[in-house]
Amino acid sequence: MSDNIEKKWQSKWKDAKLFESNPDDREKLFLTVAFPYPSGAMHIGHGRTYTVPDVYARFKRMEGFNVLFPMAWHVTGAPVIGIADRIKRKDPWTLDLYERVHGVPKETLPKLEDPEYIVKYFSTEYHEVMEEMGYSIDWRREFRTIDPTYKKFIEWQITTLYEKGLVAKGEHPVKYCPNCDNPVGDHDLLEGEGVGVNELTLLKFKIDDKILVTATLRPETIVGATNIWLNPDVEYVLVDAEGENWVVTKEAHYNLSNQIKDLNIIGEINPNDLIGKMATNPFTGDELPIFPASFVSASYGSGVVFSEPADAPADYIALQDLKNNSEMISKYNLNGIIENVQPIPVCTVKGYGEIPAADIIERLGITDQNDEKLHEATNELYKIQHSKGKIIDSIPGFGGMKVRFAREDLKNELIDKNMATIMYDFAERPVVCRCGNNCVVKIMDDQWFMKYGNEDWTQKTLEVLEGETIIPHEIKNNFEYYLNWLDDWACSRKVGLGTRLPWDNQWLIEPLTDSTIYMSYYSIAKYLRDMDPEDLNKAFFDKVLLNKDSGDITVPEDKVKEIQDEFNYWYPLDWRLSAKDLVGNHLSFLMFHHSAIYPKDKWPKGTVVFGMGLLEGNKMSSSKGNVILLKDAIKDYSADVVRLFLMASAEPWQDFDWREKEVLGTKRRLEWFREFAAKVEDVKGSSLNLNNIEKVELTRTIDLWMLNQLNQHIKNATEALEVFQTRQALQDSLFLLKKDVDHYLYRVKHLLDLNDEGVVYVLSTVLESWIRLLAPFTPHTCEELWAKYGGEGFVSQTSWPEYDASFVDNKIEKSEELVQNIIKDITQIKKMVKDEVSKIHIYLAPDWKWELYKIADEVGKPDIGQIMGRAIGANIYDDKKEIANVAKKIGREITKTRYIGKINEEEILLDAIDYIKDEIGCEIIVHTDDSYDPQNKARNAMPYKPAIFME
């Protein structure tokens, strides 16, 4: 049934063009959510992402804003190329994934061999599912990022940045698969996920006409170099490097050739021929001997290292090993050399002696250079020296400097003097591509970069952040960190779908770069979709978006004006919504690009960051098949139930957990709501017209209480929704309100068959507000009820319920609390006494106790002396001893019960006396004095807590 009403209302909305937003004189609100990359089917995780903005859009529309909520498809990038490729290869895993998890019909599968078909197929499906979810999207602005008109916009964007000098050529090390001939991301790896790339300094030690290029993470230790290590068991080669003859391992040459151009092998080198000879330290000029060492890896760095035994545990232990190895010493004729090699201290760090390497080796009990703990020792010492170490005073030029700074300075000096160069290597091995090949670090040298490292740009972008509201607030720190941390970003690609760089046609624009200011495009997309791309030149966009005259525009002037006006109406963006994992890139890029391209008054105003989705407690993942498709969920539960569950189970920035049991609970809750509406009509006894509720004067406390609760919930829900707290809003507008309505119905159950006009008025009022409160969450159900019970027009277009302060009274709330507490207390006592009870006497607190309570409240803390003093001063009662007794009690009570002024307890209890009698099941007598008080209980009476006597 729900399916039918949902479809019905969706088409009614469409026919009425309800969500097609055009500029008018209302205040505008423009919100967007990160557009999807449609390489697969939409699951419930996506459902949450797109329901949040829809709920907010609907809420704001009801508040009277002119809301624009658009949608488009991000189809640029490489993943679909890979998917298409795997489909073509008939990769069974991929075929299964797309058939079983993404629900693609078997006969359609072969068509997915075309990447453009994939994005077309899934974006069409996304569109359909989004309509089934009832999203209030202005579909006239829909586009794909490979549309010719959009490409013109991207060309304009990148050219604008290029002209500002923010796009520049550069080089950058990347993880690279030589077999696939492509950079690889972590997700493309079979092995080595998360492995970092280290920068190594290659120091050039001369030996005759050759150069031993030693790789090090710690160039500052060059001053403590004592010898060179070569591994006698690996292959070394002689390499021509722009005229220099380098000695490195064969494997190192392979790695290096991806980073340095024209590195040709010109001969083989037998390490044994070099061991025992002397090489020159380029920095100090010292002559250092070359020794053999097994710990030197053929594949890491250059395969040549200089030894600095004072700070490098491996060097220290290798030196020890060698000194103890007479066989080696005689084999390489090291007698007379090796004895003189002693560690030269370079760094000091707290907690370590003159030779830190020796200390840590001893502490960890490392016995030789093949010990596994050597790695740990190296890491530990490296870290502490980097963060806290200082260069020892005796070293000229660097003495006393922090290691961190000395390293940087010395490295630059060495490079300037051609004593060193830079190379990159993986921090760990192996790093294996999905294709099975080992990856290398490659320097892409004709790559284009977005200069996010540019300090002025970063500063300006920090201003964008400063001016934004970030939800949740804590994420703002995160953003600040990322904006500062972001370095130049390679923005050109060889493979994928996308737009080409206008000035360098061999490159495609990287897909994150082409989706940073596309919200601007939404504002004008409905015009551009029918225009000739040829007309969308730079001058056109300059005029429309920046009001800048920069050349000939082929579009008629009034048309340009209309488009420009529309852009200016919607921009800036009020809210940007996106997932948590995009904080460090997409959302930051968005700020960068806005700061560079637009003036301050067009900068985004707010960002909301989403959490992830879990399925029965486990992480959702399409590739693992652990997802529920949104279309299936809609089929099983209806869009409204799915929406309601997604919005109620967690705040947007928290992780939600889709649990079937709780979804079913939500479904029942919504059914209850529909039944409640019917019940109201039932109680009324005639047809209900919410458009014309008959007002009556209310006298029963419980009626007033219900309206008090309703208004309280309206207030809370509104405040919560303003800041995207959908869960909190529903907590108030659905769950807590339902609880109160249940309570109210229970309290007036004896009146339900009597067509009592007070009850009818209260229930109709509740229902009328309630339908509107829930309309953003469950729009279909609410439209249906609204129409059924006489609401005017679409509920989607009515006003948001207004909080009416005149109904809110904390004394009313306290009154009901008093009634409930009395029942609770009596029940509890009855349970304990176990005797038959025939009559219950209730004694109310006399006026002086109320005054005493008031005094205690003014004092604010359980300071009996002060309370007594004031009470006696005010002469509230003549029995001082009794005042003291009560004051002591109040002192305790005041921390537990808030004082809100005197309430007329007698009136309240008498108003509810039938209900209380009913609940307790015996006679109740309310006393205002102690004329009948056989057990002297009346003196226990306290404000808000009458005394009870049972007999």
Added chain:
RNA sequence: GCAAGGGUGCCCGAGCGGCCAAAGGGGGAGGACUUAAGAUCCUCUGGUAUAGGCCUUCGAGGGUUCGAAUCCCUUCCCUUGCACCA
């Protein structure tokens, strides 16, 4: 390692100085309704107590305060991100 966030009752989760034995949901127990099941509604769900009370609890340990789940310090544990990828 760096950065951010978090540890609450059987489970999920709210609370962020006193109305807190701690909202709400889920689960469990009992009751009402029903021919029955389901749904719905009511009550209970830390311990203890023959007068509405008392005791213990919010990762652990200290501290501030008349008063702390809430503030401060120390400590342990968890989750996420760390780039050329949407």
